[in-house]
Amino acid sequence: MRLLVTGAKGLLGTDLVPVLQNSGYEVIAFGSSELNITDEDSIKYALTHHKPDVVVNCAAYTAVDKAEEEHKEAQRINDHGAGLLAAATKQIGARLVHFSTDFVFDGTSNTPYTEEDKTNPIGVYGKTKLDGELKIIASGARAVIIRTSWLYGHTGKCFVRSIIDGATKKDELRVVSDQVGSPTYSVDLSVAAAALIENGYSGIVNFSNEGIASWYDFATLIVKLARDNGVSVKCKSVTPIKSIEYPLAAKRPCYSVLDKTLYRKLTGRPVPHWMDALKRYIQLEFDQ
Ligand SMILES: NC(=O)c1ccc[n+]([C@@H]2O[C@H](COP(=O)([O-])OP(=O)(O)OC[C@H]3O[C@@H](n4cnc5c(N)ncnc54)[C@H](OP(=O)(O)O)[C@@H]3O)[C@@H](O)[C@H]2O)c1
Incomplete structure (x- = not known):
């Protein structure tokens, strides 16, 4: 089976491509400069030229705070671009794998969100991602939309790398403790995506690592594991703070467990716990 991956040089795309290759798929990987998902002609050319069986869309506008100012640009990529890709995928009879976010929810629940639960994004990024989901569904393309949360990986900026960087430079880190969710390792999400490609399901499917953490819990374990794995950590304490003490442009859901x-029902596969995933990630990052 031939897979065409868009946004292949981002956080998820970089870790996903080798996982798909190791699963036995032929993978054609395009970064943003090679395939722009907002350019209908270049999408059509790439899809008709390479004739993939599955298009895997990792391309997105992901700057959550900047999106509050750059609404049009976020909409163009997350909504319009996703729609163009879905239409072109349908036209060649291929399937689409698309990624979405826990930020489609408002966070007022206190039990894990199912795929059926009511969406109500509270920021521009979440709203544009939800619009993209709706456009894909309306296109009639055979598509699986994988909602995930709190993603970190081996490339680019992510929370884990920022915390480790901070911990090597500062005595104290102050981290928000009143937002909870599930941190998700990009490699585990990639394995889940491969399993869902194999399964062939169409519709929305949640995948994040198992368990619940606040950003403070997450940061505390990151610092401990970094120290355990030989990183020269200067930080002596991680202090819990309220979101109000760390103001950001975009509101975040205070609860977003999926x-x-x-x-599990579709794939029969276990979901690794976030603590186990973080241990594997840090061991790989600091493997000497
Ligand atoms: N990161 C998270 O915490 C998180 C959480 C939940 C869900 N997700 C979802 O997971 C997916 C992957 O996110 P990620 O973390 O890997 O994001 P990322 O690191 O920002 O990667 C997104 C990639 O998309 C590319 N891109 C942007 N505009 C494009 C366009 N018009 N055409 C083609 N490529 C374009 C970017 O390229 P340039 O850098 O060159 O612009 C970048 O390489 C997204 O759907 C995101 O919404 C992420």
Whole structure:
């Protein structure tokens, strides 16, 4: 089976491509400069030229705070671009794998969100991602939309790398403790995406690592594991703070745990716990 990956040089795309290759797929990987998902002609050319069986869309506008000012640009990529890709995928009879976010929810729940739960994004990024989901569904393309959360990986900026960087420079880190969710390792998400490609399901499916953490819990374990793995950590304490003490342009849901029952039922696969995933990630990052 031939797969065409868009946004292949981002955080997820970089880790996903080798996982798909190791799963036995032929993978054609395009970064943003090689395939722009907002350019209808270049999408059509790439899809008709390479004739993939599955298009895997990792391309997105992901700057959550900047999106509050750059609404049009976020909409152009996350909504319009996703729609163009879905239409072109349908036209060649291929399937689409698309990624979405826990930020489609408002965070007022206190039990894990299922795929059926009511969406209500509270920021521009989440709203544009939800619009993209709706456009894909309306296109009639055979598509699986994988909602995930709190993603970190081996490329680019992410929370884990920022915390480790901070911990090597500062005595104290102050981290928000009143937002909870599930940190997700890009390699585990990639394995889940490969399993869902194999399964062939169409619709929305949640995948994040198992368990619940606040950003403070997450940061505390990151610092501990970094120290355990030989990183020269200067930080002596991680202090819990309220979101109000760390103002950001975009509002975030204060609870965004995703229910993975459907994923387990479809694939029969276990969902690794976030602490186990973080241990594997840090061991790989600092493997000497
Ligand atoms: N990161 C998270 O915490 C998180 C959480 C939940 C869901 N997600 C979802 O997971 C998916 C992957 O996110 P990520 O973290 O890998 O994001 P990322 O690191 O920002 O990667 C996105 C990639 O898309 C590319 N891109 C942007 N505009 C494009 C366009 N018009 N055409 C083609 N490529 C374009 C970017 O290239 P340039 O850098 O060259 O612009 C970048 O390489 C996204 O759908 C995101 O919404 C992420």
